[in-house]
Amino acid sequence: KAGVTQTPRYLIKTRGQQVTLSCSPISGHRSVSWYQQTPGQGLQFLFEYFSETQRNKGNFPGRFSGRQFSNSRSEMNVSTLELGDSALYLCASRFGSSYEQYFGPGTRLTVT
């Protein structure tokens, strides 16, 4: 089975711009979660989507949004980028109600 894929792998943006990241889960996994990983804050949960509906949301501002498509692929959008948004953005998929998450390789976002 192919693993979780994320595109792009690296991205450099300027403050004020917006960015869209994409995640394709493992086939058959309908749950996709997004995380932000930084040296200062560690791994922080952004949101989870299941069957095209946001199921849970972490403590991030409204500039961070996401969506999920009928094929379970998910996108995450960050608007009005700030320097502090520089991070590794990871998505993870899981099967059913399992707590076992499969992470993608991440998108390294740098905001200048």
Next chain:
Amino acid sequence: GQQVMQIPQYQHVQEGEDFTTYCNSSTTLSNIQWYKQRPGGHPVFLIQLVKSGEVKKQKRLTFQFGEAKKNSSLHITATQTTDVGTYFCESGGSYIPTFGRGTSLIVHP
């Protein structure tokens, strides 16, 4: 979500020495998961613990869940250079996943 404190932040060991990382919570955890992230990589699921006092082993790795379900540990016996990485615990709880800050294991050959 439920907060989990993980210690130590870093651990340097000589190859062959043992290693332990601890996760502690002020509240009872429903379950706890452990992940490993190699340098430059992404977290990889290791195991889930659900029951009070549960102990699970994977080769040289031993995972424990406390009797009160407020703490957990991961112990590696006779570390090898392949064990290098950061080990995270994660509590799923109400399903707002909360990760510990991780313990970075550095193994000196």
